[in-house]
Amino acid sequence: MTYTLNAAHLYGDLMNTYGDIGNILAMGYYAKAVDATIMTDLISLDDPFEPDKYDFVLFGGGQDYEQTIVSKDLQTKKAPLTAYIENGGPFLAICGGFQMLGHYYIGAKGEKIPGIGALDHYTLSQDNNRFIGNITIKNAETGQTYYGFENHNGTTFLGEGERPLGNVIQGHGNNGKDQTEGVIYKNTFGSYFHGPILARNEALAKRILKLALQRKYPDADFSALDELHEDLTKNVVIKP
Ligand SMILES: NC(=O)CC[C@H](N)C(=O)O
Numbered sequence: 001m002t003y004t005l006n007a008a009h010l011y012g013d014l015m016n017t018y019g020d021i022g023n024i025l026a027m028g029y030y031a032k033a034v035d036a037t038i039m040t041d042l043i044s045l046d047d048p049f050e051p052d053k054y055d056f057v058l059f060g061g062g063q064d065y066e067q068t069i070v071s072k073d074l075q076t077k078k079a080p081l082t083a084y085i086e087n088g089g090p091f092l093a094i095c096g097g098f099q100m101l102g103h104y105y106i107g108a109k110g111e112k113i114p115g116i117g118a119l120d121h122y123t124l125s126q127d128n129n130r131f132i133g134n135i136t137i138k139n140a141e142t143g144q145t146y147y148g149f150e151n152h153n154g155t156t157f158l159g160e161g162e163r164p165l166g167n168v169i170q171g172h173g174n175n176g177k178d179q180t181e182g183v184i185y186k187n188t189f190g191s192y193f194h195g196p197i198l199a200r201n202e203a204l205a206k207r208i209l210k211l212a213l214q215r216k217y218p219d220a221d222f223s224a225l226d227e228l229h230e231d232l233t234k235n236v237v238i239k240p
Pocket residue numbers: 017060061062063064067094095096097151152153154155
């Protein structure tokens with residue numbers, strides 16, 4: 001392989017709801033088309049996160065219990081993770097991971113679980129309710145439609161400098177009120193979508209992959225990705 005991307009899977013042993021690692025596997029599948037490969041490190045409790053070492057970071061979803069454990073360790077990685085994000089490092093944060101990049105998450109029992117405030121959102125809890133089911137959103141910049149499955153108690157409210165990943169067409173999204181779903185801030189993408197989101201949404205997978213490749217190899221030509229059309233879910237029937 002000519003090109004190599006180094007990915008960090010943050011707390012992949014604790015936060016990997018519905019196989020969120022499938023996001024890296026999907027990117028790796030598309031990467032082959034441009035002679036690129038993805039090497040993944042699991043970065044968990046007590047492991048240092050070195051921002052200059054990575055070209056992509058995945059932070060998956062989790063249960064409140066795991067999020068409480070991760071929250072403490074995450075504070076020790078706050079500075080390098082914030083530097084990576086501010087530097088335009090490509091980042092995908094799903095559900096619990098998305099919540100933890102913000103200021104805090106109020107768990108289902110009312111406990112306040114601190115995030116790192118690298119992004120300006122915060123997450124509250126709902127009383128005896130979860131948002132569960134299929135969800136469809138539309139991205140305002142590209143007009144692309146994304147499909148996923150959501151299952152969360154938390155309701156997230158975006159802050160300064162954050163725009164949504166998409167506007168809700170069907171489902172609940174960030175909070176069930178303002179029609180937003182997920183976030184885009186610099187090259188960081190957050191979403192409540194499991195599925196995993198990149199396995200179900202080819203256009204987004206190629207967009208984030210291209211961002212990562214172009215950032216590491218600015219002089220190389222990855223336009224072959226635009227011509228490639230391979231929907232990984234083409235043989236899968238998902239009933240609403
Ligand atoms: N699927 C998830 O990652 C769930 C996140 C969080 N524990 C919530 O319920 O909101």
